[in-house]
Amino acid sequence: KAGVTQTPRYLIKTRGQQVTLSCSPISGHRSVxxxxxxxxxxxxxxxxxxxxxxxxxxxxxxxxxxxxxSNSRSEMNVSTLELGDSALYLCASSVDGANxxxxxxxxxxxxxxx
Amino acid sequence: xxxxxxxxxxxxxxxxxxxxxxxxxxxSESDYYLFWYKQPPSRQMILVIRQEAYKQQNATENRFSVNxxxxxxxxxxxxxxxxxxxxxxxxCAYRSAFQGAQKLxxxxxxxxxxxP
Numbered sequence: 001k002a003g004v005t006q007t008p009r010y011l012i013k014t015r016g017q018q019v020t021l022s023c024s025p026i027s028g029h030r031s032v033x034x035x036x037x038x039x040x041x042x043x044x045x046x047x048x049x050x051x052x053x054x055x056x057x058x059x060x061x062x063x064x065x066x067x068x069x070s071n072s073r074s075e076m077n078v079s080t081l082e083l084g085d086s087a088l089y090l091c092a093s094s095v096d097g098a099n100x101x102x103x104x105x106x107x108x109x110x111x112x113x114x
Numbered sequence: 115x116x117x118x119x120x121x122x123x124x125x126x127x128x129x130x131x132x133x134x135x136x137x138x139x140x141x142s143e144s145d146y147y148l149f150w151y152k153q154p155p156s157r158q159m160i161l162v163i164r165q166e167a168y169k170q171q172n173a174t175e176n177r178f179s180v181n182x183x184x185x186x187x188x189x190x191x192x193x194x195x196x197x198x199x200x201x202x203x204x205x206c207a208y209r210s211a212f213q214g215a216q217k218l219x220x221x222x223x224x225x226x227x228x229x230p
Binding site: 031033035042043044045048050055056058088090092094101102103104105106107108110 | 151156157158159160161164205215216217218219220221222223
């Protein structure tokens with residue numbers, strides 16, 4: 001079974017632009033979570049989607065948004081990029097988001113904001 | 115809010131030796147899950163081991179085992195017979211057991227180096 005895939009793997013943008021990152025979960029998984037990883041703040045939870053609905057949200061500004069499609073693929077959007085948004089963005093999928101689930105991570109998208 | 119602390123930013127061990135990585139956490143919840151994830155240079159986060167708080171028995175996965183001390187809120191990872199492929203960043207993580215809670219709270223990580 002294929003793992004979690006994320007596209008693109010690397011991205012360079014300039015301040016003020018917007019960006020969309022994509023995550024395809026493991027087949028059969030319906031929950032997708034997003035995390036931001038930076039050297040200063042470490043790994044921080046952004047949000048989780050289940051059945052096309054945002055179910056949990058971390059403490060990030062409204063510039064960070066996401067959505068999930070009927071095939072469970074998820075996209076994350078960041079508008080009006082700031083230098084501090086440079087990070088590795090990881091997505092993780094699990095079967096149905098039950099608290100017994102284990103989350104499996106993708107390889108990440110490295111975003112650089114210039 | 116829950117917090118996870120890894121007090122060892124870096125650790126090193128000789129190949130074939132045993133190393134223990136420390137993790138403490140703070141929570142007011144009684145039921146939760148704890149995890150150790152490994153992140154090699156490829157950046158892919160890989161689950162190493164998982165522990166349910168309601169289970170007193172320490173989890174074990176091959177060369178990896180944990181020492182879970184619920185009262186002390188401590189969750190250390192022991193790696194036996196260290197191998198070169200074990201070199202990575204190791205993250206301790208907490209997740210609430212509340213239904214639908216998917217948020218993982220991570221520690222800052224411990225960089226493990228294996229010396230040949």
